[in-house]
Amino acid sequence: xxxxxxxxxxxxxxxxxxxxxxxxxxxxxxxxxxxxxxxxxxxxxxxxxxxxxxxxxxxxxxxxxxxxxxxxxxxxxxxxxxxxxxxxxxxxxxxxxxxxxxxxxxxxx
Amino acid sequence: xxxxxxxxxxxxxxxxxxxxxxxxxxxxxxxxxxxxxxxxxxxxxxxxxxxxxxxxxxxxxxxxxxxxxxxxxxxxxxxxxxxxxxxxxxxxxxxxxxxxxxxxxxxxx
DNA sequence: TTACTATATGATTATATACTCACATAATAA
DNA sequence: TTATTATGTGAGTATATAATCATATAGTAA
Numbered sequence: 545x546x547x548x549x550x551x552x553x554x555x556x557x558x559x560x561x562x563x564x565x566x567x568x569x570x571x572x573x574x575x576x577x578x579x580x581x582x583x584x585x586x587x588x589x590x591x592x593x594x595x596x597x598x599x600x601x602x603x604x605x606x607x608x609x610x611x612x613x614x615x616x617x618x619x620x621x622x623x624x625x626x627x628x629x630x631x632x633x634x635x636x637x638x639x640x641x642x643x644x645x646x647x648x649x650x651x652x653x
Numbered sequence: 654x655x656x657x658x659x660x661x662x663x664x665x666x667x668x669x670x671x672x673x674x675x676x677x678x679x680x681x682x683x684x685x686x687x688x689x690x691x692x693x694x695x696x697x698x699x700x701x702x703x704x705x706x707x708x709x710x711x712x713x714x715x716x717x718x719x720x721x722x723x724x725x726x727x728x729x730x731x732x733x734x735x736x737x738x739x740x741x742x743x744x745x746x747x748x749x750x751x752x753x754x755x756x757x758x759x760x761x762x
Numbered sequence: 763t764t765a766c767t768a769t770a771t772g773a774t775t776a777t778a779t780a781c782t783c784a785c786a787t788a789a790t791a792a
Numbered sequence: 793t794t795a796t797t798a799t800g801t802g803a804g805t806a807t808a809t810a811a812t813c814a815t816a817t818a819g820t821a822a
Contacts, residue, residue: 553748554677554679554683555676556748557679558674558675558676558678560744560747562671562674564670565673565674566667566671566779567663567664567667568780569667570667582799584797584798592781593781593782594798594800595782595784595799595800596782598800599800599801600780602800614788614789617796617798617799618799619798625750625751626747627746627747630743631743631744634736634740635669635670635740637736638669638734638737638740675810692768693768702811702812703769703770704769704770704771705810705811705812707768707770707771708770711771712809723769723818723819725768725819725820726766726768726769726818726820727767727769727819728769
């Protein structure tokens with residue numbers, strides 16, 4: 545691959561990962577994996593101010609991770625990247641393995 | 654899962670994702686997937702100051718993504734999370750799909 | 763010992779991020 | 793029309809992040 549497009553790919557990957565790397569946003573994504581929801585319910589679920597949640601949602605829409613539609617007064621957000629859940633399963637498997645290594649280490653002390 | 658440990662899991666996931674979400678760090682990980690390397694060579698490869706690279710490496714070690722060993726004057730870094738490469742393949746597949754959707758949209762205009 | 767090399771770190775600066783509060787906008791109902 | 797509700801956004805603040813330069817540390821060789 546050309547150096548230039550390699551750089552662009554790194555930037556794009558970083559952009560998406562950045563959009564995913566916040567506890568609140570991960571909680572939102574975890575909630576949305578079971579179906580689309582309005583800002584109101586999302587805020588209630590994750591336990592944060594609506595205005596704050598609204599900003600996090602906008603950020604993820606910008607990165608292409610979420611999409612939304614208006615429905616009367618409400619705005620409904622849903623997962624846009626189809627592989628999001630596979631992605632998080634992979635991450636969780638990594639964490640599980642990390643934890644195993646750590647406990648193995650602890651037992652060896 | 655208990656709410657408390659759920660929160661901890663979100664935090665841990667965010668910590669790891671954050672450690673991965675920078676173009677330079679992604680370039681480093683991409684280089685290291687072919688084998689361990691010293692700071693010197695990593696810096697040359699990714700085209701950044703050694704001191705800067707050193708900080709990015711330390712950050713990833715803290716998150717458990719990398720590990721290192723000393724070898725004479727050099728410090729050798731290598732991938733610690735075995736699933737890192739699978740993880741990035743998944744991400745790249747997502748990006749590819751996003752790009753396809755975009756170009757489909759463009760053709761429709 | 764001194765000189766050289768690889769790496770790490772303190773200090774500084776610039777920029778980005780997250781959160782809160784107040785207010786603006788837009789859809790709906792009375 | 794006015795009132796109510798859901799959402800978004802501007803302003804301000806606090807904190808985090810990234811990069812650079814100078815300096816410190818530690819291993820090696822002469």
